[in-house]
Amino acid sequence: MDAPHAVGITGLGTFLGQRLAERISARGIRVIGLDVRRPYRIAEKIRFQRIDLTEPTADARLAELLARERVDTVLHAAFRAQPSANREIDHELETIGSLHVMNACAAAKVSRLVFASSTMLYGPWPDNPNFLTEDHPLRGHPDAHQVADRVEAERLLSRFGRRHPDVEVTVLRHCWIMGPSYLDHVVAYFERPVVATLLGYDPLLQFVHEEDCLRAYERALLEPHPGVYNVVGKGVWPLSTLLRLAGKRSLALPPPLLYRMGDYPSKAQTGDAPSGFYDYLRYLWVAAGERGWAAFGEPEYSTKEAWISFVSSRRMRRYR
């Protein structure tokens, strides 16, 4: 199968879901958007269907819906932009919801499933190599429940891929997205007036610009690219340099002090235990992008340019 006839997108309200729905339908391909509620301002052409992936019978309903609409390609992007404080609900949505989507795809004989994942799933570990390839095990982080749920979802997905070889499964692991309009808990962290960092650590970070990320997803939906791909920008930058360029005030705190805030997730504003977030600013978890670049084309923005695009759009740099 080459170009799809009808594309089903779960998580229409998310950044990826909404933007890709608009891009795909602009190409004259029928798009069926699925979410718990109708997103604000969505193009007329996109058919919206309400579905709650956390319901126990969501798989049967979704399968029926996909079959009725003759959907042949599904993008699963129903993941939270910010982990909520409620671990159980997040687990229901991200792990069990993904399972429902997989089962529905199998039942509705969908021929292509594109799965939105993240390089965060590799986890920040002191023994990571400088560049993590797609074959590296997904170790996640024990204190980051969102990451753990998605690691489990990917494990279920690889089992699904083995059982249903007729379904073309594409997994795109994108790193932290930066751009003028993207917003999630990582961006929120960088938008704070004073950014907390870890004393004595200055990890290399990488970003992907939202345009490059969307382009990779679009090509994964339109062309056959079975397999796992990292979607990252070129080049790495130290955290301290990024913050200096943004003109941000940063506060370097000793790690034990920062992690002691574990009882106050609302203070850490990450929805996870602070260690589950700040370890990502402590150890390396940079992914190798060669396979993704070969499949989806060279990115137009490097890590630096993605960051500058984000900073300039937020007017974070104080005028001097």
Next chain:
Amino acid sequence: MSDERRPTPPIAGDERRATPPIAGDERQQTLRELDAALEDLRVEIRSRFGGPTTRAEAKTEIDWFELFEELRRRAGAFGIVERSGEVDDFGADDVVLARTRPVWDFLQDRWWRIDVHGIENLPDAGPCLLVANRSGLLPYDGIMISHAIEREHPAHPLPRFLVADWLITLPFMQPYLARIGGVRAARENAERLLERGHFVVAFPEGQKGAAKLFRERYRLQRFGRGGVIRLARDTGAPLVPVAVIGAEEVHPVLFKAHTVARSLGLPFVPVTPTFPWLGPAGFLPLPSKWTIRFGRPLDLGGLGGDAVEDELLISRLNEELRREIQTMVDDGVRSRPSVWG
């Protein structure tokens, strides 16, 4: 190559990495014009608001705000590492490297008076895998091998040295080692570096080599599980043995405080004649006399055939490599007049 110390060549690394001057005459002219226009504007503004009209007048009274800003800027910059911000994929920063080069020059020429032998055994261009004996707690040997190659090799490459996990994850150590060219010792990293044609300095002894006691000095530990041989086989990089003599006396470890290490959660806590007795001064390396010898590339012919036979051959070659370096080290130790040279 003669034993006498070679004169310090002009630091060609600097020259190589320096950006070509972009400012032409035209640009200079524009800048001057811009300056003049700005000065006119300043005079204009000052005359309207009743301030001093020329710069000379302005100097007569102290601009407190300016002074405060200047002090604040200086205080803010105090102790902060100057960085270009541009790092390569493995985190090395050209500005930091240029700034630390005089320090390494000092250590090489004055502190340890390092003699470098056999630089002609290195290939003219990368990739090249250098395998050395590990000694000392801090990665001075890796830094000095890299620096010696950068200075003495005709192509002035920037070799990358591999650093043990426990060292590169320490706070403050991690960003600094990465900026000066250290890379975490992982097979994936070494492979990637060699594929890109870098010189890579590896220490297959690992932590065993760094943590050995003074009475075990110059006795090479087991060379891992043949990782370096496999690496050279898979990347096709020539494998050059390197012997570092003198680095063992830099931090002579008398014994290891096991109980203290366990309670602090560290892999080991060394006790040297100066550490921890003299506090931070105990970190100061002793000025022993160093020699760095580069041997002939190891012949890896016969590898790449049958997988089972390959395994046996790898462990044999691994041991051969270890013995080769041990012989080079022994020769060096025997031929030096004293530890202090």
